[in-house]
Amino acid sequence: MPSLKTLLLVIVMLSSALFASSPDRYNVVWDSPSKDQHGSMPLGNGSTGINAWIEPNGDLVFYISRTDSWGDNGRLLKVGKVRIKLAPAPASNDFLQTLSLVDGTLKARYGDTDIRLWVDANNPVIHAEFNGPQKTAATASIELWRTKQFSIPSSWECSDVHLFRPRPGEKWGNLGPTVMEPDNLLNNKKDRIGWYHRNIKSVGPAMHAKIQGMADFKRTDPLLHRTFGAIITTKNGKKIDNTHLLSPQSKNHRFDIYVHTEHPATEHQWLNALEQLIAQTESIPFEKRRSAHAAWWKAFWQRSWIHATQSSKNEISKSLIPANKLNFSFGIDSNGNSRFAGKMGRTSLLNVALDENAIRQLAQDQESLSGFNPKELLFSATPNLHTELPNSDQWTNSPALTAEAWILPDTHAGSVRILNKTLVGSNEGFLLDTYPGNSLRLIVGEKVLMVKDCLVPEEWNHLAVVIDSQAGTIALYHNGEKIAEEKPERSLTDAYIVSRAYALQRYINACAGRGAYPIKFNGSIFTVEGFADGKSRGPDYRRWGSGYWWQNTRLPYISMLTSGDVEMTKPLYKMYCQDLFEYHKQRTRRHTGHGGIYVPECMYFWGEMFAETYGKKPFEERKDKLQDNRYHKWxxxxxxxxxxxMLDRYEHTLDEKFLKETTLPFATEVLKFFVEHYQTDKNGKLVMNPAQALETWWECTNPMDPVSGMRAVTNRLLDLPEHLSSPKLRQYWAQVQAKVPPLPTREYQGETIFAPAEKFAVCKNGEVPELYCVFPFRLASFEKANAEMARRTLHHRKARGNSGWRQDEIFMAYLGLADEAQKNLVGRAKNKHKGSRFPAFWGPNMDWIPDQDHGGILTKAFQSMILQSDGKKIFLQPAWPKDWNATFKLHAPYKTVIEGQVVNGKITKLKVTPKSRTKDVVMASDFKQP
Structure with a gap:
């Protein structure tokens, strides 16, 4: 009977073939429990997230997080940690855990126990379900780590106010250590347990506001009395104590963990609000909620997709067996040792991957081998034991291999070789032996398959190994039955690895992208226990702290319109452009003495800049009111x-209300800042000095990033339909545009290329501002007259790379460089965090784990290789590699959906909705490639 894993793989293959939108092909499947939190899987509903893992003892454990659980030091804290234990625990080695993407659910089977864990997409609740044939008891426990006050050691972990601790001779009062307050357990619940964290103080906002000249800006303290926590319930639950809840003996258990943040709130107010949410949620039948949850995820995956595969011209995959110059040997290792002590009968090697029926037939006849194409048969005979087979060194280079052997193992054989083509101590090759004792061990490169005590000593056993590089599978058979199968990571094609990375990053965005605040670039809400300076900093740690850095924060969002995930952009614009709009205006007036808006690179969600960025000298004592930090000063x-x-958002959605109420007022104030902040030259052009190009070039005049940004923004504002703005406003935009200096260029090695600025002197970082005219502002791209100059600029760039926030793949895609973009993108997709088990936990790179900048660049680059737009024009395959096929569904401006198929470099199927937009589609064959 096929194993559970085999059935799962068959289901995945069938569903993927039948439904183009299905993400099942990218499900994350593990066949063993996880040691700790570094083997966690992410789940979430956009606001509440969890990192979940199943430990070897059968315990289900998960951290709970929120997008709005800000502590009193400004850190985004974990809500808590929950452990669920069965008694008796699962007592079996049979384990399979799957992240089912199609419904955002962790599904596992441990022995005869089925486990299901999911965060309701529509309600503030986590459901943990356990079902089995035998009655068990289940206990949910709260595992708090913030149990008492403690000091935070690192400036990058909190609101960095401890940078103001007084030094000898300084006048600032003694602020004392930065203290983390403990969580609180609920005491008065009979059939449930719970906990909460309440900010009894607020450390940072008031002081920052005073130092930065914004103390008189009226608002509610963003941290004080913010309260967040959870309540755990279960049917017929019995409270053991304040941290343990028992679900009595039953074949089925379900724990519901309700999570909520209230601000500002007393404990009583928070608890009442959460009880109301519990009542509202439970008023909806459970199965109806489950169906609605699955429907949300189904709709999410049906919005868009990109599935890339190797083209038919490249369909032969490389062998899963690492090449070496050794011959096959029978019954010995490469040194002539580990000698097989039993007997060997017929042994065969074929350069095809036999199916299960053929393997069964081989296991039924020990004497003859018939019915095979002679071209497929490499060797078949009763071999001479303890010898090697001449001229067999190239046989493992074939994309498929079947090895079969009849063996009669000795009772006391120990570790012995059966078939060997690898050096002792190395996994670079192929090895089949008995280890330990009468167990089987198969080594194929880095993949090791072991089945304990399966051989029958002093009896004939039939063994078969089938390696299918095209399918990416390794299977081990005993007496005609499959006993082990693996799909090695290294066997996956580059196209699949990139497609999976794209799908998983989009999934992570969905798990954290519908909350009250923007996605944190440095780990989102899926950080686990962090280490710094060799010491554990606990689960609340993240490098670069709790604030928002714009150049990093934008990166998870730059692909969302093309994937159709517009609603996930709301928290970004709500914080930056709506909630803080008036604050930006007052700060700009206070710091510069003129109108408009500037948005600093580094700030907290409540508006103030980081203390380290602005500096500790009070506003009133400053002549220069701007921030001190030179990396961000201008x-x-x-x-x-x-x-x-936001103009992209309008083009995609045609949402006139958001455009008029948010985008246009914000855009006009931003332009006003530059016009009023800088003087003009004799030609009426702005002279932006002092200025800088991103963090990288200091002492600049007319840097590329604001120059290209002003030009691109005014172009698009003036291209809007006239009824969306007033003549006066359009006249102002035109006047601003006339003041924008030309894109800066320079001569380099006899060629004209784009420059970081008209004048630039001091390099302090590793960004590429000279290519901001390519991305994000698309004033230079593959179809424009300046494309070749932009390509020269790209190839002459000093800073380069394909990890973290580096944008090289996007530059390459925008410039039509398919091969370069592909190479960089594949490298990015393979560059996961080695300490994390989940394949899309990137980092730390320059940020933290999982690095959302790394994934954000990946998703945008992958999209841009197959689809780009400029105004109403839609370009297909501007940088799509010739050796990748694809099926895709993506969103373009003007509420347009493009669905198509690429085969051997050509679009073979194309559906444009609405059909009227077909005239604006430009195919790859219609424009000149570089």
Whole structure:
């Protein structure tokens, strides 16, 4: 009978073939439990997230997180940790855990126990379900780590106010250590347990506001009395104590963990609000909620997809067996040792992957071998034991291999070789032996398959190994039955690895992208226990702290319109462009003495800049009111990028209300800042000095990022339909555009290329501002007259790479460089965090784990290789590699959906909705490639 894993793989293959939108092909499947939190899987509903894992003892454990669980030091804290234990625990080695993407659910089977864990897509609740044939008891426990006050050691972990601790001779009062307050357990619940964290103080906002000259801006303290926590319930639950809840003996258990944040709130107010949410949720039948949850995820996956595969011209996969120069040997290792002590009968090697029926037939006849194409048969005979087979060194280079052997193992054989083509101590090759004792061990490169005590000593056993590089599978058979199968990571094609990375990153975005605040670039809400300086910093740690850095924050969002995930962009614009709009205006007036808006690179969600960024000298004592930190002092491209992205949003959604109420007022104030902040030259052009190009080039005049940003934004504003703005406003935009200096260029090695700025002197970082005219502002791209100059600029760039926030793949895609973009993108997709088990936990790179910048660049680059747009034009395959096929569904401006298929470099199927937009589609064959 086929194993559970085999059935799962068959189901995945069938579903993927039948439904183009199905993400099942990218399900994450593990066949063993996880040691700790570094083997966690992410789940979430956009606001509440969990990192979940199943330990070897059968315990289900998960951290709970929120997008709005800000502590009193400004850190985004974990809500808590829950463990669920069965008694008796699962007592079997049979384990399979799957992240089912199609319904956002962790599904596992441990022995005869089925486990299901999911965060309701529509309600603030986590469901943990356990079902089995035998009665068990189940206990949910709360595992708090914030149990007492403690000091936070690192400035990057909190609101960095401890940078203001007094030094000898300084006048600032003694602020004392930065203290984390403990969580609180609920005491008065009979049939449930719970906990909460309440900010009894607020450390940072008031002080920051005073130092930065914004103390008189009226608002509610963003941290004080913010309260968040959870309540755990279960049917017929019995509270053991404040941290343990028992679900009595039953074949079925379900724990419901309700999570909520209330601000500002007392404990009583938070508890009442959560009880109301529980009542509202439970008023909806459970199965109806489950169906609605599955429907949300189904609709999400049906919005868009990109599935890339190797083209038919490249369909032969490389062998899963690492090449070496050794011959096959029978019954010995490469040194002539580990000698097989039993007997060997017929042994065969074929350069095809036999199916299960053929393997069964081989296992039924020990004497003859017939019915095979002679071209497929490499060797078949009773071999001479303890010898090697001449001229067999190339046989493992074939994409398929079947090895079969009859063996009679000795009772006390120990570790012995059966078939060997690998050096002792190396996994670079192929090895089949008995280890330990009468167990079987198969080594194929880095993949090791072991089945304990399966051989029958002093009896004939039939063994078969089938390696299918095209399918990416390794299977081990005993007496005609499959006893082990693996799909090695290294066997996956580059196209699949990139497609899976794209799907999993989009999934992670969905798990955290519908909350009250934007996605944190440095780990989102899926950080686990962090280590710094060799020491554990606990589960609340993340490098670069709790604030938002715009150049990093934007990256998870730059692909969302093309994937159709517009609603996930709301928290970004709500914080930056709506909630803080008036604050930005007052700060700009206070710091510069003129109108408009500038948005600093580094700030907290409540508006103030980081203390380290602005500096500790009070506003009233400053002659220069701007921030001190030279990496950000004149870095002002943020507002232009936000405006450009919001104009993208309008083109995709045609949402006139958002355009008029948010985008246009914000855009106009951002432009006003530059016009009023800088003087003009004799030609009426702005002279942006002092200025800088991103963080990288200091002492600049007319840097590329604001120059290209102003030009791109004014172009798009003036291209809007006239009824969406007033003549006065359009006249102002035109006047601003006339003041924008030309894109800066320079001569380099006898060629003209784009420059970081008209004048630039001091390099302090590793960004590529000279290519901001390519991305994000698309003033230079593959179809434009300046494309070749942009390509020269790309190839002459000093800073380069394909990890973290580096944008090289996007530059390459925008410039039509398919091969370069493909190579960089494949490298990015393979570059996961080695300490994390989940394949899309990137980092730390320059940020933290999982690095959302790394994934954000990946998703945008992959999209841009197959689809780009400029105004109403839609370009297909502008940088799509010739050796990748694809099926795709993506969103383009003007509410357009493009669905198509690429085969051997050509679009073979194309559906444009609405059909009227077909005239605006430009095929790859219609424009000149570089």
């Amino acid at each position: 870095e002002w491209v943020s507002g232009l990028e936000m405006t450009f992205m």
